[in-house]
Amino acid sequence: MKKVKIEMTVRSAAAVRQILFKEQEGYTKDLVCTPERIFEIREVITDIDDVLTEVTANKWSINRL
Numbered sequence: 001m002k003k004v005k006i007e008m009t010v011r012s013a014a015a016v017r018q019i020l021f022k023e024q025e026g027y028t029k030d031l032v033c034t035p036e037r038i039f040e041i042r043e044v045i046t047d048i049d050d051v052l053t054e055v056t057a058n059k060w061s062i063n064r065l
């Protein structure tokens with residue numbers, strides 16, 4: 001599968017994450033009744049969470065120096 005790389009501010013990434021999170025609410029984790037796109041959205045949410053955690057952890061460690 002081809003991938004797309006998008007660069008954005010931390011604030012924009014948090015906003016996109018929130019929109020995606022709202023979109024997937026109400027669906028279960030059941031493979032049978034949950035659309036594939038919801039699983040893909042959840043993967044993107046996880047990816048955004050990982051990057052936001054990394055970026056904010058670096059920010060806090062730099063500010064403490």
